[in-house]
Amino acid sequence: MNIIETTNYSTLSEKAAILIFNQIKSNPRLVLGAATGDTPKGTYEQLVNRVKREGLNLSNINTVNLDEYVGLNAIHPQSYWNYMQENLYTPLNLSKDQAFIPDGTAVDLEDECDKYEQRIERIGGIDLQILGIGRNGHIGFNEPFTSFSSRTHIVTLTESTRKANARFFSNIKEVPTRAITMGISTIMKSKSIVLLASGEGKAAAVDKLLSGKVDPAWPATILNEHPNVTLIVDNAAKNR
Ligand code: F6R
Numbered sequence: 001m002n003i004i005e006t007t008n009y010s011t012l013s014e015k016a017a018i019l020i021f022n023q024i025k026s027n028p029r030l031v032l033g034a035a036t037g038d039t040p041k042g043t044y045e046q047l048v049n050r051v052k053r054e055g056l057n058l059s060n061i062n063t064v065n066l067d068e069y070v071g072l073n074a075i076h077p078q079s080y081w082n083y084m085q086e087n088l089y090t091p092l093n094l095s096k097d098q099a100f101i102p103d104g105t106a107v108d109l110e111d112e113c114d115k116y117e118q119r120i121e122r123i124g125g126i127d128l129q130i131l132g133i134g135r136n137g138h139i140g141f142n143e144p145f146t147s148f149s150s151r152t153h154i155v156t157l158t159e160s161t162r163k164a165n166a167r168f169f170s171n172i173k174e175v176p177t178r179a180i181t182m183g184i185s186t187i188m189k190s191k192s193i194v195l196l197a198s199g200e201g202k203a204a205a206v207d208k209l210l211s212g213k214v215d216p217a218w219p220a221t222i223l224n225e226h227p228n229v230t231l232i233v234d235n236a237a238k239n240r
Helices: 009-026 041-054 080-092 109-122 159-168 184-188 200-210 219-225
Strands: 002-006 031-034 062-065 067-069 128-131 153-156 178-181 192-197 229-234
Touching (some): 002 009, 009 041, 009 128, 009 192, 009 229, 041 080, 067 080, 109 153, 184 219, 192 200, 192 219, 200 219
Parallel strands (some): 031 062, 031 128, 128 192, 192 229
Antiparallel strands (some): 153 178
């Protein structure tokens, strides 16, 4: 694993943005796997600024997101579609044909999961997957003890994840109980992965990852078996 240590969140975001920018520059048809949450916001902001400053052409990239809440439609303020619209699609002028997120309102959710896998394959697989990490070591919404061979699937969110995400809603009751997420094997098929970890709340999960041991209780530890992972971590998230 390639590890980039930074002193703070802003530098972490800058390093991640430069990495994504350079990958798009060298592969204008890049398939970018995107994450939501607080951690990548700074990265997206810096990426947008850099793309605008340097006039990078993004008309041939595709993006695919890790996950979406079940039951929230695209225009719900806390849907991941809406998050992506605000943080990336609108500022980068990406069209609907370039941007894929699972549909959490699909009538047949199992079918939506299969279609999502097919969509990823159809566009050539993920070249660069951006990941955040949960306090409990989840990646995407793959909670502890999710099968490492899982494909895109429906998950019941743990109480700890719902509590952590309640900050985005007016109260915990509004946090959906289920989500669609890429599976761990879907994520592991990405050609390269960048994991962003910031803040002391992530230190325990980062510590498990850096132990080098693969432990189903801490899903991110499977990344130790991927040949091309870069961890960008700030001081607060790194004890080891
Ligand atoms: C988001 C996602 C999650 C988050 C994780 C960390 O699409 O899949 O795994 O990356 O919950 O969230 P933040 O960055 O808000 O701490």
